[in-house]
Amino acid sequence: MTAAVSSSGALPPRRPTMKDVAAHAGVALKTVSRVVNGEPGVGPSTLARVEESIVALGYRRNESARQLRSGRAGTLAMVVRDIADPFFAAIGRAVEMAAHRDGQVVMIGSTHEDPAREREVALAFCARRPDALILAPIADSQEYLHPEVAAGLPVVAIDRPAHDLLADSVLSDNAGGVRSAVDHLVRHGHRRIGYLGDDEMVFTARERVMAYRAALRDNEIVTDEALIRLAAPTAGGIQRSLDELLGPGPVPGALAGSGPVTALITANNRITAEVLRQLPSLPSRPALVGFDDLELADLITPGLTVVAQDAEGIGRAAMELLESRLADPALPAREVRIPTRLIIRGSAE
Amino acid sequence: MTAAVSSSGALPPRRPTMKDVAAHAGVALKTVSRVVNGEPGVGPSTLARVEESIVALGYRRNESARQLRSGRAGTLAMVVRDIADPFFAAIGRAVEMAAHRDGQVVMIGSTHEDPAREREVALAFCARRPDALILAPIADSQEYLHPEVAAGLPVVAIDRPAHDLLADSVLSDNAGGVRSAVDHLVRHGHRRIGYLGDDEMVFTARERVMAYRAALRDNEIVTDEALIRLAAPTAGGIQRSLDELLGPGPVPGALAGSGPVTALITANNRITAEVLRQLPSLPSRPALVGFDDLELADLITPGLTVVAQDAEGIGRAAMELLESRLADPALPAREVRIPTRLIIRGSAE
DNA sequence: TTTGCCCTAGACAACGTTGTCTGATCACAG
DNA sequence: CTGTGATCAGACAACGTTGTCTAGGGCAAA
Structure with a gap:
């Protein structure tokens, strides 16, 4: 009774955790973790019981905690001049599609051509410890990203090269x-x-x-x-x-x-x-x-x-550079040029 | 010597933490936390020493850990049909600008008109425990968001209303x-x-x-x-x-x-x-x-x-609904209609 | 000089996960 | 009936923060 009242009341709604699921299913915390991550070593009956509890409680894994513990972020950061600019929107779409395939999620922000804002937004993203950063530089120097790159963050500059920074770049030809x-x-x-x-x-x-x-x-x-x-x-x-x-x-x-x-x-x-x-x-x-x-x-x-x-090509190339750098962080900075295409419409007089 | 070799080698580069900063500055961990958060109770000389250490080590707060501990995310999730669609790109920009003012960061994803993908992307976002979710629904039902809403996640539907879900909506007139x-x-x-x-x-x-x-x-x-x-x-x-x-x-x-x-x-x-x-x-x-x-x-x-x-108006209205709901989660579902504007160009014959 | 107080700094636990290690259970062979 | 190994489950610590609580030290008042 009291419980019902308090749960329907204005009490701070707390999300169920693995602990709650474990208690509900009568198993250990780690077993829930195994189920959630599809790890082997869980018997069929236990598995079923845990899955029921997960549904019953509406449990969802907390990705923040997971990231903290495991280091895997599953998040990509992208800073462009303006996400509403069709060029960058198209790049963003290509990036988002590739990221989605890899099970990653994209944070996106705009600099609005303001160098200070570039720094601000990029660092706000980096504080979330993304797996990689795609940046359309606007500031004269990206030196402020040194600690990030030193810590192993792969950075790809798009549209314009980065300055004072070890970063790959994808530029139009x-x-x-x-x-x-x-x-x-x-x-x-x-x-x-x-x-x-x-x-x-x-x-x-x-x-x-x-x-x-x-x-x-x-x-x-x-x-x-x-x-x-x-x-x-x-x-x-x-x-x-x-x-x-x-x-x-x-x-x-x-x-x-x-x-x-x-x-x-x-x-x-x-x-x-x-x-x-x-x-x-x-x-x-x-x-x-x-x-x-x-x-x-x-x-x-x-x-x-x-x-x-070729906005799509730029986005895809950026993702490829990131992947190869993630595989081998010691790679030198590379520059990829994406061809343009002359689209002839009407006459040239 | 050995240390120098290993630090320049291929060893996994570890980011400095507050602990490292504390050790470097010769203070307690909590003191660093206080400095980083601008909390009072730190003497001027200690403050200076800590700040120096922060710069020297290139320390940046880990927002994941902060979120885990404090519950504050500083992140907004936005799921639209296609981020390269000018309509949604414009909404995204308006949202991003408002979010930036509030010191928040935006995750954005596209459904590409696929109901399954809507669910997938929205839940992937929710796993990051954002402060709010802005969603352009495409699926027939947003029931899958029940646990999130029950846990206090404010959801705003844009362009089309959500179904089977307590959510505010912002629609064009x-x-x-x-x-x-x-x-x-x-x-x-x-x-x-x-x-x-x-x-x-x-x-x-x-x-x-x-x-x-x-x-x-x-x-x-x-x-x-x-x-x-x-x-x-x-x-x-x-x-x-x-x-x-x-x-x-x-x-x-x-x-x-x-x-x-x-x-x-x-x-x-x-x-x-x-x-x-x-x-x-x-x-x-x-x-x-x-x-x-x-x-x-x-x-x-x-x-x-x-x-x-009025894409910008829709974006702004969504942010306002989110803010007011965050202030009072018990509010009933509201629907806001954003006026359209007839732009007369050329003649109507 | 002593008492009491405030101001600063630190110790400790906790957030929700996952990795490692150990323990229990069971089938089956000897 | 016991020993062995495989299989499944759980205990514990740790990730990097922040909130709470306590200890130290200096200064003002008595």
């Missing part, structure tokens, strides 16, 4: 991607190709614009630095760039005797989207190749040609 | 959204409005199509059941529906004396995208309103009018 974009445009007869990229502070932005210059050179086109605009993407800045590159007058600072650009490479999603937005109101309509695929890019008319990153 | 779509089309003179929805097995699909019928009634339009197509979205099925609804002949089974539809409501993202894809090849071009916003819908020409769900 930025150079190959830009080269395929340039080649595509050149094949379609373009020689005045503008380039709108992100601030050169950003690793991928640097790689991409360097590849742009190299690809022009290989196509025997003289790089006109006035056609390159590198800045954090803002609507205003992009509009100004477009005006200058496509306007009727000569491009400010351009090489003598040259006209407006006939084609544009936009080096990331946000820039591409903004250019598409402003496209209708532009004086001329350049051919366009965007780096990063856009959701539903196939619905835009005319179709948008893009250099698509 | 599906009825209001569809009603605004119908009203919008009627305002623009449409009276033959087709409806492409998901299978009626799906909760949201049911709510939406019922609202469609009700809205027609309120606009004094007789519902023509032949204009309603409910099925899991496949390219083939949608094409067939479009052919029948928009083709030159009478719509099969339609009320007598009626022509093709002049407008379409597409009740979810996938259907909307598929219709947009087929739009160019259709015999006539209906006005279109989609349920769910599409990334970059503003770039599609002509602009696509949509009923946008």
Whole structure:
């Protein structure tokens, strides 16, 4: 009676433990552990009795305690720029699927491009002692992870390499991607190709614009630095760039005797989207190749040609690197490049 | 010498614990605990010494042990249909941001519309004893969560309600959204409005199509059941529906004396995208309103009018429900409806 | 100088598991 | 009927924390 009242009352509900199950089934604690873990050495009748008790009490193993005792976490940590960014969401999905196959669970967090937050979130994850950490670095240095790596935590950097840290990395083949974009445009007869990229502070932005210059050179086109605009993407800045590159007058600072650009490479999603937005109101309509695929890019008319990153491939490669490093922690830092894919939609003019 | 060799060798690297820090600083274990937790009762000189040792050894608190001892998890679990789905990604971001403010960390997993996997993932999360669970139900019953809820785990269902479970839920105002779509089309003179929805097995699909019928009634339009197509979205099925609804002949089974539809409501993202894809090849071009916003819908020409769900609002509301339930676990199950927003782009013809 | 008190620091147990080791039970062969 | 080995079950310690309780030491008041 009293028990019934107190259990239905507002008393702090306590979860049943192995001890409770053991008492209920009339066996030893360790026997319950054996049953729960499917270990051999439990007779059929005992097994049945314990399983009944488990169901009857609604027992679930406490993974925290298990981790503490055994060291196995069964948890993966992933820190990206923004989990709602389709690129990282796709990577996250690939990681989650692979993790699920391995019976692992994924913690995920966003840095929102804030270095301090990267550190904060990554360390909060590490405090949970995950089996591995996947990190899209944003801070200048990942030195703060030294103790973790020294203690054997495998770290994989994605999208950009880590700094001051022994970590594998999985990066897109930025150079190959830009080269395929340039080649595509050149094949379609373009020689005045503008380039709108992100601030050169950003690793991928640097790689991409360097590849742009190299690809022009290989196509025997003289790089006109006035056609390159590198800045954090803002609507205003992009509009100004477009005006200058496509306007009727000569491009400010351009090489003598040259006209407006006939084609544009936009080096990331946000820039591409903004250019598409402003496209209708532009004086001329350049051919366009965007780096990063856009959701539903196939619905835009005319179709948008893009250099698509293989988010799934990146996620899978990261998981593979983690597994091999877990198997052999002494491995040197490795860098994997995941190929991009030129998706040709519509024409290049 | 031997120690140096073994520590640089392949020996299992052990993380320093509070015990190690205590030994290094020459204080008691509990004193280290006090320092780590910012508890009072530690003299300034002791404090400094301990802090030095913490840095020197690269000590980080083991959150598993802390959770085991104190019961506080600092972890939130979230199970959605697909973390790469923009709708759930946006909810996830909102949840993660709120959680971060509360010093919490988020575990996230996908069901991929598989009921068995929902159970599997949710229980794997629960084994980590999170402070709360946010779940986008896909299974017919969430009965399997009974022991968790009984033990005090606050559960919030999002997108669809949970079944056989005491849980709060945060749902979109599906009825209001569809009603605004119908009203919008009627305002623009449409009276033959087709409806492409998901299978009626799906909760949201049911709510939406019922609202469609009700809205027609309120606009004094007789519902023509032949204009309603409910099925899991496949390219083939949608094409067939479009052919029948928009083709030159009478719509099969339609009320007598009626022509093709002049407008379409597409009740979810996938259907909307598929219709947009087929739009160019259709015999006539209906006005279109989609349920769910599409990334970059503003770039599609002509602009696509949509009923946008407030993913961020859903995420925030879920967090608020969790907090209030944590404060008072005896609360009855509550249901919150988050308003949708009609985003008018382009014309309705 | 002594008494009493507060402030700081440490000892100890416990959280829920699992790994190791020992003990009990039973079938069967000698 | 006893000895042997295999099989199953249990006792105990430990994982890294934190909460509770107690001991030491210095300072103020008497």
